[in-house]
Amino acid sequence: MTSLAETARDVDTVPPVNELDVLIIGAGFSGLGVAALLDRAGLRSFRILEASHDLGGTWRDNTYPGCACDIPSPLYSYSFDQKSDWTRLFAPQPEILAYLHDVARRRGLTDRTRFGTQVARADWDEAAARWEVITTAGEHYRTRFLVTAVGALHHPVVPKLPGAETFAGPAFHSANWDHDLDLTGKRVAVIGTGASAIQFVPAIVDKVEAMAVFQRTAPWILPKADRPTEPRHRLYRWYVRKRLFWIHENRAAGFVRDPSKLAQTARYARGLLKRQVPSEPLRELLTPDYAIGCKRLLISNDWYPALTRPHVSVHTGSVREVRPDAVVAADGTVVPADVLIYGTGFDAHDNVTRMAITGRDGVRLTDAWRDGMAAYLGTTVTGFPNMFVMTGPNTGLGHNSQIVMIEAQARHLLDCIQRVRRRGGRSIEVRAEVQTSYNEWIQQRMASTVWQSGGCRSWYQDPGTGRHTILWPDTTIAFLRRTHRVRTANFHLR
Numbered sequence: 001m002t003s004l005a006e007t008a009r010d011v012d013t014v015p016p017v018n019e020l021d022v023l024i025i026g027a028g029f030s031g032l033g034v035a036a037l038l039d040r041a042g043l044r045s046f047r048i049l050e051a052s053h054d055l056g057g058t059w060r061d062n063t064y065p066g067c068a069c070d071i072p073s074p075l076y077s078y079s080f081d082q083k084s085d086w087t088r089l090f091a092p093q094p095e096i097l098a099y100l101h102d103v104a105r106r107r108g109l110t111d112r113t114r115f116g117t118q119v120a121r122a123d124w125d126e127a128a129a130r131w132e133v134i135t136t137a138g139e140h141y142r143t144r145f146l147v148t149a150v151g152a153l154h155h156p157v158v159p160k161l162p163g164a165e166t167f168a169g170p171a172f173h174s175a176n177w178d179h180d181l182d183l184t185g186k187r188v189a190v191i192g193t194g195a196s197a198i199q200f201v202p203a204i205v206d207k208v209e210a211m212a213v214f215q216r217t218a219p220w221i222l223p224k225a226d227r228p229t230e231p232r233h234r235l236y237r238w239y240v241r242k243r244l245f246w247i248h249e250n251r252a253a254g255f256v257r258d259p260s261k262l263a264q265t266a267r268y269a270r271g272l273l274k275r276q277v278p279s280e281p282l283r284e285l286l287t288p289d290y291a292i293g294c295k296r297l298l299i300s301n302d303w304y305p306a307l308t309r310p311h312v313s314v315h316t317g318s319v320r321e322v323r324p325d326a327v328v329a330a331d332g333t334v335v336p337a338d339v340l341i342y343g344t345g346f347d348a349h350d351n352v353t354r355m356a357i358t359g360r361d362g363v364r365l366t367d368a369w370r371d372g373m374a375a376y377l378g379t380t381v382t383g384f385p386n387m388f389v390m391t392g393p394n395t396g397l398g399h400n401s402q403i404v405m406i407e408a409q410a411r412h413l414l415d416c417i418q419r420v421r422r423r424g425g426r427s428i429e430v431r432a433e434v435q436t437s438y439n440e441w442i443q444q445r446m447a448s449t450v451w452q453s454g455g456c457r458s459w460y461q462d463p464g465t466g467r468h469t470i471l472w473p474d475t476t477i478a479f480l481r482r483t484h485r486v487r488t489a490n491f492h493l494r
Helices: 029-040 093-106 197-204 231-235 237-249 252-256 259-276 280-285 303-307 402-422 432-446 476-483
Strands: 019-025 046-049 119-125 130-135 140-148 171-173 187-191 210-215 312-316 321-323 326-328 334-336 339-342 356-358 387-389 428-430 491-493
Touching: 019 029, 029 046, 029 093, 029 402, 140 402, 187 197, 197 210, 197 303, 237 476, 252 259, 259 303, 280 312, 303 312, 387 402, 402 428, 402 476, 402 491, 428 432
Parallel strands: 019 046, 019 140, 119 356, 140 387, 171 339, 187 210, 187 339, 210 312
Antiparallel strands: 119 130, 130 140, 321 326, 326 334, 428 491
């Protein structure tokens, strides 16, 4: 696929614009979504800075075999730019990336993006009411409003396993897939059984000589109702999207209000396990020991069948040791291996603070978030005027499409910007007491959800404090209502 950086006009032909109304960091789903809505509203003094040489975020980086969406394609796209010709109900990675390319081209966002440009620091200038942004190449931008859209699932997590550095063969994370490596006839050890592993393991299992899968905890798996898109759905895409939204939204009650409502879903998942795994000992290894929904609920038709192959073994518990040519399981079993693949997920907590962001009175965002990420509506942070965080704290979903949340945030920040502009204001900043009260409500509400009460430990929780800082503890509709209109009383509008 041709890089957008290659199709864009040469940077030297684009007029240098260092004074901006809005600067967006990141050209994934959230950054492009914000840019598209700004442009539709007639606010065209903006620029996107993208560290990579192409757009797409997680859908650019994750190219492992079998990579696809686990939310239906009509929902996993912008409501204002729907695609009528998805090939499947659950689109594969290349098709999602092509969709983002197409949106960016048609909406003229390519020429407003600086690729290969990484932000090093951003400092709030109180006197000028501007953000001073410096890139790693030394470029300087001054902007009234700053939008961080760096994404939550961006930085791969590779566990520090004893002896991992001694492994003699290829070793890589699924997000950095080595496509030059031929796995034919190789003995492959897979660490992790999360959302990526359940897609790439079935895709490569028939190529390898032997495969060993190491899981700490077994995931809950439901069937994946994937199928080719029917032609009639292309004609009624708005209806299909709305219907799919409510099918997913109706599942929220089991996650956020009454986990017992997930009992039928659990029976469905156990039924799939029983049908696809005839071996009782293996079935026992693959049976989760926590409430369904506590960790990310996964969908697959071929995960269990892959694990039943005669050349595949499953090992539970933490890896004891890695040797140059083997991985030692928790029970001491030595498993020979030529290749080591990590399917161990991402660091969803420190993405924004990887940049040096300094707000009012010289306060660093890392210090403001010392006890875990916190924001108002996941979007604005007290002490950081005119700054908006996309896919920020407690905006993730466990039951519906993240794109719906992204659009809600984008409309909310656009409302904030327009209010400042209409009133001739300098800055907008959420009141400290409002943010505190809101986050107290978040944690109180979270306590009764399956994510906190379901008997598991997950990446949804802050690794230092245990606070749940990733997911939204209510329905998607509730978030849409809260972000629909800015309550000016909740902000300092200077």
